[in-house]
Amino acid sequence: MSDITTVLNKKYFDFNDIVTLLSIEDEIHMQKIFNKSLEVKTKTIGRNVYLRGLIEYSNICRKNCLYCGIRKDNSNVNRYTLTHDEVMEAVRYTYKNGLGSIVIQSGELLGKTFIDIIEEYVKEIHSTYPELLITLSCGEQSLEVYRRWYDAGARRYLLRIESSDKILYYKIHPHDQYHSFETRKKVLNDLRTTCYQVGTGVMIGLPDQTVEHLAKDLIFFRDLDVDMIGMGPFIEHSETPLYDRRSDLWPLKKRFEKSLLMIAILRIMMPTINIAASTALASIDSQGRQKGLLAGANVVMPNVTPFYKKVNYRLYENKPGLYLNESQNLKTIHDGIKDYGEHICYNDPGIPLHYKNNNF
Ligand code: 5AD
Numbered sequence: 001m002s003d004i005t006t007v008l009n010k011k012y013f014d015f016n017d018i019v020t021l022l023s024i025e026d027e028i029h030m031q032k033i034f035n036k037s038l039e040v041k042t043k044t045i046g047r048n049v050y051l052r053g054l055i056e057y058s059n060i061c062r063k064n065c066l067y068c069g070i071r072k073d074n075s076n077v078n079r080y081t082l083t084h085d086e087v088m089e090a091v092r093y094t095y096k097n098g099l100g101s102i103v104i105q106s107g108e109l110l111g112k113t114f115i116d117i118i119e120e121y122v123k124e125i126h127s128t129y130p131e132l133l134i135t136l137s138c139g140e141q142s143l144e145v146y147r148r149w150y151d152a153g154a155r156r157y158l159l160r161i162e163s164s165d166k167i168l169y170y171k172i173h174p175h176d177q178y179h180s181f182e183t184r185k186k187v188l189n190d191l192r193t194t195c196y197q198v199g200t201g202v203m204i205g206l207p208d209q210t211v212e213h214l215a216k217d218l219i220f221f222r223d224l225d226v227d228m229i230g231m232g233p234f235i236e237h238s239e240t241p242l243y244d245r246r247s248d249l250w251p252l253k254k255r256f257e258k259s260l261l262m263i264a265i266l267r268i269m270m271p272t273i274n275i276a277a278s279t280a281l282a283s284i285d286s287q288g289r290q291k292g293l294l295a296g297a298n299v300v301m302p303n304v305t306p307f308y309k310k311v312n313y314r315l316y317e318n319k320p321g322l323y324l325n326e327s328q329n330l331k332t333i334h335d336g337i338k339d340y341g342e343h344i345c346y347n348d349p350g351i352p353l354h355y356k357n358n359n360f
């Protein structure tokens, strides 16, 4: 298929090029794409892997995303919010182990109490560990709130678009005031006007999703000119409405392969951004993160939530490392990566070259 080589040698991929690459199913041609992506990564940002400690602060959420295990209407979930000591211990652990950034992720809550608490944590973490870069993933908020959190010391914000196609978006979210595609896009655009390093992403292998949808997602990332991407396979959860569509899903292997292809094509399109090898990859394949890195990713996010709490933060089933404690979890990740020719950068926030180039 000389087509692929021709496409891979292009300077700029259009929609049809991306569809061509994403449609590839045979190992040999997929490997060509991974090789090209690894070559691009090696030349531009090097084979450096940055680590982030992920704190799952609270599984209380006001939303009802149809795919997510901690959606508001799932009454089987034991709801928790980490205590101050648990948060600060996780931060201390992150810092002590040289992970360059701490990510505070939470179910989406609005309201003064939540906003104030996050602001207080950001201030405390920033003053206690000034070198630790603070990343937030706390859902859709107003521009004013994002600015307050930035002023408190946060520097990165992650908010996945989930799907850039409006019709598909409404197939995976209820159609109501809490789940508006227009708001999601507006909030991401708001974030782009701030000084945050901005990350977004999608799930891969959703019911009714096609390679055309995925190609559109990649173009959406390029148009938004984001600094970071986290994307991974959709994994059905039995306590969610989308579980009813499980017989329509791509097999797990295909969802996994398409996720690697998405990473690889994006790395070629946007060589200087940060791309995470998502945890969901590791829930399908024990070598999932490593394969993600070889496909072009450069970020891994070990979970530093106390293990007795994180069992309740189950967005999808078969989440890896759920019953390991933090240090077992970190060691598994560390040992898993170092044999793959990647260099783990400790004590380095790994600011995306893309952001540096645009802002300095
Ligand atoms: N499968 C895979 N990823 C999921 N997420 C939520 N539910 C699932 C699922 N069932 C992802 C969403 C969200 C991120 C925190 O986790 O993309 O933005």
Ligand code: SF4
Residues within 6 Å of the ligand: 061, 062, 063, 064, 065, 068, 069, 070, 071, 072, 106, 107, 108, 139, 315
């Ligand atoms: Fe809440 Fe996020 Fe789950 Fe949606 S994906 S229900 S916003 S935690």
